[in-house]
Every structure is written in structure tokens, then in C-alpha cells.
Amino acid sequence: MPARTPRSSTPARRTDRRTDRRPSTANHHGIHLLRSGTAVRGLVESAALGPDSLVLDLGAGPGTLTAPLARTGARVLAIERDPGFLARLERRFGDHPNVRVVAGDLTRVPLPGRPFQVVASIPYDLSTLLLRRLLTDANGGGSSLAAADLVIEWGFAQRVSRAAPRDLETAWWGAAYELRVVRRVRAAAFTPAPSVDSAHLRVRPRPGLTGRRVRRLLYAMLAEAFRCPDQPARTVVAEVAGRSAAGRILGESGLDRGVRAGAVPADRWAGVARSALGLSRR
Numbered sequence: 001m002p003a004r005t006p007r008s009s010t011p012a013r014r015t016d017r018r019t020d021r022r023p024s025t026a027n028h029h030g031i032h033l034l035r036s037g038t039a040v041r042g043l044v045e046s047a048a049l050g051p052d053s054l055v056l057d058l059g060a061g062p063g064t065l066t067a068p069l070a071r072t073g074a075r076v077l078a079i080e081r082d083p084g085f086l087a088r089l090e091r092r093f094g095d096h097p098n099v100r101v102v103a104g105d106l107t108r109v110p111l112p113g114r115p116f117q118v119v120a121s122i123p124y125d126l127s128t129l130l131l132r133r134l135l136t137d138a139n140g141g142g143s144s145l146a147a148a149d150l151v152i153e154w155g156f157a158q159r160v161s162r163a164a165p166r167d168l169e170t171a172w173w174g175a176a177y178e179l180r181v182v183r184r185v186r187a188a189a190f191t192p193a194p195s196v197d198s199a200h201l202r203v204r205p206r207p208g209l210t211g212r213r214v215r216r217l218l219y220a221m222l223a224e225a226f227r228c229p230d231q232p233a234r235t236v237v238a239e240v241a242g243r244s245a246a247g248r249i250l251g252e253s254g255l256d257r258g259v260r261a262g263a264v265p266a267d268r269w270a271g272v273a274r275s276a277l278g279l280s281r282r
């Protein structure tokens, strides 16, 4: 895929602000297009799409992912805001029966109301914002995301997929969703190559966490745990679920009595919340 200089000033694949690292590429728009067939195939296969699926290609560029997504038979929304890329997408997919090219800004384009998947190589600088848009919050607000396979900056992927997250927001994401790095996507897999590697991040909602009560309880525990990560997890559970139940809940969840709240893996908190409500942990 030849490098192409878009006409707009789109800040596409720039490093997420939290990392302070910036691609050193000469491409002043910072747009890095996927050119690795392995990475593209890995994303599309992981998504396991079929004719009933609705999939969003967020930041579709020239259609590198849009084309293999369309071949699965899924309905594809290719969302892009760069006029040059949009014209190219229209030329390629304007007559395609299951592709709709959407001119829109990823920060505010309306997301579908029905369950949808995302397969996309998203702009680095929108990574946090897009996860916030896609992943549901403790009150069930957010989108109808069923699954996502994303190419994001390696460091950001490591941060959000840590077993023991360091902040409340990533702990919530890790508790409510399985966030797994499937593979490293080397800088050379893009043209032009950015200065940092990327990752294929697989995002799937964890089963058994759809109810409002369990989500609220889970969030309350995480909030208490991250208010003071050095306190024992037992204190957190006692605070939220009651002192008398704390021992039983910890035992059922297989957590050591003395473990620090900040050291408990995010997915274990999901099990704790389910135990606290008398739900089975699987």
C-alpha cells in the first residue's frame, strides 16, 4: 500500500497523550497505514464476522481493512473524515452492497443502537477517547459494542490490558471486558513506519456482568480499592458488601485474606462482585 499524504490536517496515528512519545515520521499528518497482510488477516479472523454482523472500521483511510471486512459478508460502516480518503473509499465501495462509507468525526459520530463490532486501526491520539465511547460504564451507559479488534499503540495496549491495573478507569475496563493483546504489530507493518510498535488488542465483554446491580457493586468495590490501593482487599469487600459477608466472599473468590486491594487482578474483582450478590462466578 503506497504512502499517501491526505489533504486535511487530520491528526491520525499520533501517540496517545499519556505516553509522551511521538512518532518521528516525516509524514507531518502522522497517518500510518497498515500494510501487513498478517496483521490485517489476524484482525479480521479474530472478529469472526458473518452476514448478520455489523462492523465499524473507525478511521477507514483508503480501505485497507474495509475490503477484507466486506468480504466476510458483514455489513460494514467505513467511517472517515479526511476528504481525500473519503473520495477514495467512495470510488472503491460506493456500489458495494454491504459497505456504507460514512463521512464523520470519530469523536462524535453516532454509534449504532444495535450490537456491533469494531475492527479498526484507530488514531493513536484518540485511543482513550474511543475506548470511553465504546466501552460501557458502571451504569450500563455507553455503546452496544459486542466485540472489538483494534490496532493501538503498544504502550497503551500494555497499560489497558495489565492484569493489575493502576487506575480506576482501566480497572473498570479490565473487570467488565477481557482486554487481551493478541500480537505485537511492528512499526514496519505500517507505511510510513511510526517510531513505536503497535498491538492487536482484542476486547470482549465478560459474561455475567450485564445486570445493573452487579455492575454497580463492582464499580463501588473498584472505586474503594483505588481510593486506597494499599488497604487489604478484605476491607474493601467489608466496606461495600458488609463485614459479616467479607470472609465468605473472599473465600469463594479464591483471594488471599491479606492481599492488597491494588494487587487484585481486575477480572477477580468481577468474581468478587458476583459472589457478593450470590451469583455463580462463571
Ligand SMILES: C[S@@+](CC[C@H](N)C(=O)[O-])C[C@H]1O[C@@H](n2cnc3c(N)ncnc32)[C@H](O)[C@@H]1O
Pocket (backbone or CB within 6 Å): 006, 010, 011, 012, 013, 031, 032, 033, 034, 035, 058, 059, 060, 061, 062, 063, 064, 065, 079, 080, 081, 082, 085, 104, 105, 106, 107, 120, 121, 122, 123, 124
Ligand atoms: C491509523 S490510520 C488507519 C487507516 C486505515 N484504516 C489503515 O489501517 O491503514 C487512522 C485513520 O483515521 C482517520 N482519522 C483520524 N482522526 C479522525 C477523526 N477524528 N474522525 C474520523 N477519522 C479520523 C485518519 O484520516 C486515518 O485515515
